[in-house]
Amino acid sequence: MMQQEQEIAPIKDHFGRLLKDLRISVIDQCNFRCTYCMPKEIFGKDYAFLPENELLSFDEIVRLAETFAGLGVDKIRITGGEPLMRKNLDQLIKRLIDIPGIQDIALTTNAVFLPKQAKKLKEAGLQRVNVSLDAIEDEVFKQINGKGVITLPVLKGIEAAQAAGLQVKVNMVAKKGMNESQILPMARYFKGRDVILRYIEFMDVGNHNGWDLNNVISKQQIVDIINEEMPLEPAEENYYGEVASRFRYKDGGGEIGVISSVTDSFCGTCTRMRLSADGKLYTCLFASEGFEIKEKMRNGLTETQLVNELTALWGGRKDRYSDERAEGKHTNRKKIEMSYIGG
Ligand code: SAM
Numbered sequence: 001m002m003q004q005e006q007e008i009a010p011i012k013d014h015f016g017r018l019l020k021d022l023r024i025s026v027i028d029q030c031n032f033r034c035t036y037c038m039p040k041e042i043f044g045k046d047y048a049f050l051p052e053n054e055l056l057s058f059d060e061i062v063r064l065a066e067t068f069a070g071l072g073v074d075k076i077r078i079t080g081g082e083p084l085m086r087k088n089l090d091q092l093i094k095r096l097i098d099i100p101g102i103q104d105i106a107l108t109t110n111a112v113f114l115p116k117q118a119k120k121l122k123e124a125g126l127q128r129v130n131v132s133l134d135a136i137e138d139e140v141f142k143q144i145n146g147k148g149v150i151t152l153p154v155l156k157g158i159e160a161a162q163a164a165g166l167q168v169k170v171n172m173v174a175k176k177g178m179n180e181s182q183i184l185p186m187a188r189y190f191k192g193r194d195v196i197l198r199y200i201e202f203m204d205v206g207n208h209n210g211w212d213l214n215n216v217i218s219k220q221q222i223v224d225i226i227n228e229e230m231p232l233e234p235a236e237e238n239y240y241g242e243v244a245s246r247f248r249y250k251d252g253g254g255e256i257g258v259i260s261s262v263t264d265s266f267c268g269t270c271t272r273m274r275l276s277a278d279g280k281l282y283t284c285l286f287a288s289e290g291f292e293i294k295e296k297m298r299n300g301l302t303e304t305q306l307v308n309e310l311t312a313l314w315g316g317r318k319d320r321y322s323d324e325r326a327e328g329k330h331t332n333r334k335k336i337e338m339s340y341i342g343g
Contacts, residue, residue: 008101010072011310013283013317020241020271022073024061025342026089027081028277032110033146034134036175036202036209038339040146056279056294058092062099063297064275067306069101071314073273077106079342081277084113090124097125106130108171108343111157112149118157118164128167130198131158135172135182136189144178158195168195171259174217175202183217187226191253198244198257204325205285206337219260223247226256241269265322273314274341281313282341286321288333 011019029049033040056064065076076096083089084107097105106128107121114129121129131154135141138150161168172179172186183199190197199222204211226232226247235246235255243266244257260266274282279294291313297306 008070008072011314013314015268015318015320017269017317018271019068019072019273019314021075021077021273022065022068023077023079023272023274023342024065025079025081025275025277025340026061026083026086026092027055028340029085030080030082030110030339031085031112031147032082032149034144035146036144036173036178037206038146038337039208042208043339050278054278055086056275056277058088058095060279060294060297061092061275062095063306064293065096065102066099067303067310068273069099070307071310074101075104075106076102077108079108081339081342082110082113083107083342084109084117090117090120090126093121093126094124104128108132109157110145111154111161114157115153115160118160118166122164122166126166128169129161130169130171131161132171132173133158133186134174135179136185137182140179140182162194169257170195170197171200172197173200173202174222176215176217178215180217183222183225184229187230187256191230191249194254196255196257198259200259201262203261203285203338204335205343206335206339208337213262216262218263219245219258220263222258232256241266241271261322262325265326267320267323276336276341281310282336283314283317284319284321285338285341285343286335287319288335290336 030038032038033043093105096102105126107126108130111131133151133154134144136151141151142148158168170190174180174183186197201219202211202216223232231250232247233250235248244259246255246257248255274285276282276290280290281293282290293309296309
């Protein structure tokens with residue numbers, strides 16, 4: 001454990017972006033096989049997921065999080081794969097929330113295991129969950145998740161999270177030919193249920209989802225579809241670097257958000273570092289290569305050396321992939337998978 005009164009020494013990258021968020025993937029496995037993320041044709045029963053000893057241990061994750069907190073990180077998001085498949089996750093959350101400087105911990109999940117775990121997670125100090133749900137109609141959802149699962153287990157997970165006192169946001173990836181029919185039904189369903197629904201433009205992460213700009217439903221199109229039935233007005237940013245553009249229902253029925261990394265990229269305010277389940281660091285969701293830190297730690301890296309490695313990694317950061325895509329400089333390089341790094 002670091003000293004309570006540790007000094008925070010914020011660091012900036014090549015473009016002056018501060019390091020504020022750490023996204024931690026705790027496992028590469030998932031109980032779903034969403035067609036655009038972990039298609040079953042590739043992630044089949046013979047797929048070699050990480051063996052247990054390749055996963056960062058809780059001690060290693062906590063050590064990294066403590067060091068990052070000393071460099072200005074105040075927000076942590078736990079993701080995966082499906083993070084609730086990592087054993088004893090509540091114990092990790094309890095340790096992370098105790099780190100001086102960490103103010104906020106959130107979790108991204110498909111919610112299926114929340115009825116069993118929500119209470120424990122809340123007691124451990126978790127504040128918020130982002131639940132991924134791409135359709136409200138069973139037939140559409142069954143197709144997308146690749147496992148034939150209906151929406152009920154997810155809706156029960158959301159209910160359990162709310163009952164436990166967790167704040168819930170629901171994220172829906174909108175993709176042409178997959179679930180455009182669900183944009184309005186999802187808005188209708190979640191309006192007035194104390195859940196913020198956020199639409200995510202389909203992104204060109206990974207190498208297996210057959211991404212094509214023609215499949216992207218833009219922020220403007222999404223807002224237009226909802227606005228026609230349930231009028232919306234723009235709402236102000238909640239905090240610097242918020243990824244979702246917010247829109248309020250004019251009738252006071254809450255709000256929605258749209259995450260538009262394709263049509264309105266936001267690299268300029270990106271304050272995120274990503275840690276994979278096997279201990280590699282990534283400064284961009286669209287990176288090809290990670291920075292190996294687990295082996296270095298296992299080989300006896302001292303605290304000073306660790307601080308120097310992390311500072312140099314963030315300090316040398318020059319990536320701005322989504323901005324470059326918008327400028328037409330998009331490359332066809334190999335990218336990490338979303339299921340591996342977690343979003
Ligand atoms: N299993 C957890 C879940 O379902 O939330 C966490 C991991 S999952 C990879 C995180 C999020 O990434 C999900 O909301 C998923 O929809 C989103 N995602 C995956 N591929 C995407 C893509 N190509 N574009 C936009 N979002 C994507």
